Amino acid sequence: MTNPNTGIARIPRARKRSGLRKAPSMIAGAVILGLLVCWALVMLLTPTFPMNETVGDPLLLPSGQHPLGTDHVGRDLLVRMGIAAGLSLLISAGTAVLAGVVGTILGLIAGYAGGWVDSVIMRIVDTVLSIPAILVALIVGVAFGTGPLPLVFALGIVFAPSFARVTRGPVLVLKERDFVRAAEMNGVGPVRIALTHLLPNAFTPLAINFATVASTVVLVEAALSYLGQGVPAPNPSAGRMISESTRFMQIDPLLVILPTLLIVVLAIAWNLLADGAQEYLAPRVDVGLPGSRGGPTILRKSKTPSPAGTADHTDSTGTETAHKPEYVVSTGSERTRR
Amino acid sequence: MLHYLIKRVGSSLFVLFLLSLMVFAMVRAIPGDPVAALVDQNNPDPAVIASLRHELGLDRPFWIQYFSWIGGVLQGDFGQSLTKPYTVMQLVAGRMPVSIELAIMATVIGLVIGIPVGLWAARRINGVFDTSSRFLSFAFLAIPPFALGTVLLLLNSLTVRAQLFGYVPFAQDPVRNLSVFLLPALLLGVVMAAVIMRYLRGTLLDTFSQDFVKTARAKGALPGRIITRHAFRNALIPVTTVVGIELGTLVGGTVVVETVFSLPGFGTTLVDAIRSSDYPVIQACVLLIGCVYVLINFVIDLMYPIIDPRVRSLAS
Numbered sequence: 001m002t003n004p005n006t007g008i009a010r011i012p013r014a015r016k017r018s019g020l021r022k023a024p025s026m027i028a029g030a031v032i033l034g035l036l037v038c039w040a041l042v043m044l045l046t047p048t049f050p051m052n053e054t055v056g057d058p059l060l061l062p063s064g065q066h067p068l069g070t071d072h073v074g075r076d077l078l079v080r081m082g083i084a085a086g087l088s089l090l091i092s093a094g095t096a097v098l099a100g101v102v103g104t105i106l107g108l109i110a111g112y113a114g115g116w117v118d119s120v121i122m123r124i125v126d127t128v129l130s131i132p133a134i135l136v137a138l139i140v141g142v143a144f145g146t147g148p149l150p151l152v153f154a155l156g157i158v159f160a161p162s163f164a165r166v167t168r169g170p171v172l173v174l175k176e177r178d179f180v181r182a183a184e185m186n187g188v189g190p191v192r193i194a195l196t197h198l199l200p201n202a203f204t205p206l207a208i209n210f211a212t213v214a215s216t217v218v219l220v221e222a223a224l225s226y227l228g229q230g231v232p233a234p235n236p237s238a239g240r241m242i243s244e245s246t247r248f249m250q251i252d253p254l255l256v257i258l259p260t261l262l263i264v265v266l267a268i269a270w271n272l273l274a275d276g277a278q279e280y281l282a283p284r285v286d287v288g289l290p291g292s293r294g295g296p297t298i299l300r301k302s303k304t305p306s307p308a309g310t311a312d313h314t315d316s317t318g319t320e321t322a323h324k325p326e327y328v329v330s331t332g333s334e335r336t337r338r
Numbered sequence: 339m340l341h342y343l344i345k346r347v348g349s350s351l352f353v354l355f356l357l358s359l360m361v362f363a364m365v366r367a368i369p370g371d372p373v374a375a376l377v378d379q380n381n382p383d384p385a386v387i388a389s390l391r392h393e394l395g396l397d398r399p400f401w402i403q404y405f406s407w408i409g410g411v412l413q414g415d416f417g418q419s420l421t422k423p424y425t426v427m428q429l430v431a432g433r434m435p436v437s438i439e440l441a442i443m444a445t446v447i448g449l450v451i452g453i454p455v456g457l458w459a460a461r462r463i464n465g466v467f468d469t470s471s472r473f474l475s476f477a478f479l480a481i482p483p484f485a486l487g488t489v490l491l492l493l494n495s496l497t498v499r500a501q502l503f504g505y506v507p508f509a510q511d512p513v514r515n516l517s518v519f520l521l522p523a524l525l526l527g528v529v530m531a532a533v534i535m536r537y538l539r540g541t542l543l544d545t546f547s548q549d550f551v552k553t554a555r556a557k558g559a560l561p562g563r564i565i566t567r568h569a570f571r572n573a574l575i576p577v578t579t580v581v582g583i584e585l586g587t588l589v590g591g592t593v594v595v596e597t598v599f600s601l602p603g604f605g606t607t608l609v610d611a612i613r614s615s616d617y618p619v620i621q622a623c624v625l626l627i628g629c630v631y632v633l634i635n636f637v638i639d640l641m642y643p644i645i646d647p648r649v650r651s652l653a654s
Contacts, residue, residue: 119349123349123352123353123356124356126349126353126632126635127353127356127357127360127628128360129631130353130357130586130627130628130631130632130635131357131360131361131624131627131628131631132587132589132591132627134591134593134594135593135608135612135624135627136364138609138612139364139365139612139620139624140364142612142613142615143364215479215480219480219482222482222484222485223482223484223593223594226482226484226594226597227593227594227597227609239482239484242484242485242488246488249488249492250492250495250496253489253492256485256488256489256492257489259485260481260482260485260486260489263480263481263482263485264477264480264481264482267479267480267481268476268477268480271476271479271480287463287543287546287547288460288461288462288463288464288543288546289460289461289463289546289551289555289561289564289565289569
């Protein structure tokens with residue numbers, strides 16, 4: 001991009017580092033998830049109290065001995081919430097991985113093969129998409145028993161279609177590109193093309209979808225536990241804690257509020273990761289309506305050259321300024337830069 | 339245009355066929371013999387069990403059971419419930435209006451809140467309204483509706499003490515009906531509004547960078563006019579898709595909210611049926627939900643040529 005004052009082209013430097021600075025949400029999401037993992041591991045390996053046994057009076061408020069209080073049976077909440085967080089995290093990540101693997105393979109095949117293979121796979125994908133996730137998980141749960149593993153399996157199948165769709169789109173475009181054609185002409189097999197040429201270039205939407213699916217699974221798993229499926233009693237699960245504690249809400253509202261907060265924090269962490277991944281991998285400069293605050297201004301005399309303002313923006317408006325020395329097209333964000 | 343229509347109808351029907359097959363097989367995979375639940379638990383007479391199975395047709399091969407079921411479905415006969423003395427049609431028909439009303443109210447609330455907020459957020463991008471509404475939508479998408487519903491019910495019982503339970507049909511007592519549906523529809527609607535707002539904002543920003551918007555602005559059009567007359571229609575297609583998907587999800591996903599607010603809806607019927615292995619009811623309900631989803635998507639697909647003339651010419 002060209003510096004509007006001197007007309008000298010600047011080589012974008014250390015883009016990766018500035019990229020990370022632009023994605024604080026990814027760091028925030030990763031930090032929150034990391035903290036939850038630590039909490040879960042500590043509670044699993046060195047618990048202050050056993051997680052499924054009565055260790056004190058029921059419905060105690062937070063105190064020194066029980067930092068989060070006890071539930072309606074007298075079990076320590078700190079330990080139970082930590083394990084519940086870990087289980088939720090495991091289920092959401094596991095589901096996203098399974099759905100990602102299955103869905104990506106289907107999407108690659110459908111996109112690259114095309115033709116009737118594509119049609120059949122996409123119709124199957126549409127069919128699975130038309131059944132709500134909760135129902136499939138309920139049915140599979142009744143069929144194969146409750147527990148983390150059947151749940152991951154069921155939800156993985158349910159969310160695989162979204163990965164298939166997300167992969168198929170870029171693959172359809174990529175397979176017409178020259179480098180893929182060149183590889184085909186060189187006799188590279190379809191599997192190798194798919195894995196080494198197509199997949200890495202379709203990575204961005206996949207990564208974003210991974211985190212989005214994980215955050216959805218957190219909520220679905222909570223709803224299933226609320227209904228009684230999902231992680232079986234007496235093992236802790238946020239959703240079931242809410243449904244069990246509803247009748248004690250007026251005495252000790254913390255019993256409902258704390259598991260709710262846990263679910264919210266977990267879902268927000270995955271969402272932050274998804275948003276951050278999008279900012280980092282596919283950054284976009286949100287330009288508003290031309291002329292309004294935050295939008296590009298057309299035909300405006302540039303008041304402050306502000307090279308610092310244009311430093312971060314590798315957008316095309318930088319090149320336009322080189323051609324019009326008197327009137328400058330500047331992005332509105334320059335003006336509003338504090 | 340006709341060709342487009344025929345293609346869409348054909349693929350919808352194929353999806354429905356696959357769905358019915360999938361549902362039928364899935365339901366058969368559930369363990370728990372419904373017949374065993376119908377006979378005397380202490381003295382299960384094998385002969386009685388066998389004759390009951392034969393009577394209910396559960397001893398026939400898979401494909402024969404499937405085709406006889408499908409034949410009935412196409413004539414409107416969904417069979418008899420295995421655990422309750424009603425036909426499936428009677429069970430479902432009574433519950434459907436509740437879920438449908440909930441879904442429609444939630445969608446209306448979602449559109450009424452989501453579209454204006456999305457428009458204003460894009461209009462004044464990165465302003466206070468934009469940042470705060472993005473933050474709120476983030477929060478609402480992360481809070482599980484059943485938890486929020488439980489907390490709100492608690493608050494209601496401590497403060498306002500409004501009468502929020504006891505469903506009555508709309509025709510009988512409109513005010514009472516609406517007051518019962520208000521809170522659950524609001525919960526689901528706010529989540530939908532968050533989704534709509536995010537998508538609308540994103541697609542509007544994409545259209546703002548296009549040349550026709552620059553042209554309109556250079557010609558002196560006011561920003562508000564540009565948004566409503568030019569940008570909005572272009573941003574409408576992805577938003578319509580999302581609304582269709584969310585509506586379809588809502589029909590099947592009202593289960594938990596219905597449980598929290600004790601609404602006699604479709605979702606609670608389905609959960610009961612799954613728990614008692616009532617095959618015909620589960621099959622019918624899941625098939626109906628799938629049909630609604632496919633129908634909604636089909637209608638959305640038909641709306642594309644109407645909204646966007648470019649698709650119209652592509653389709654014909």
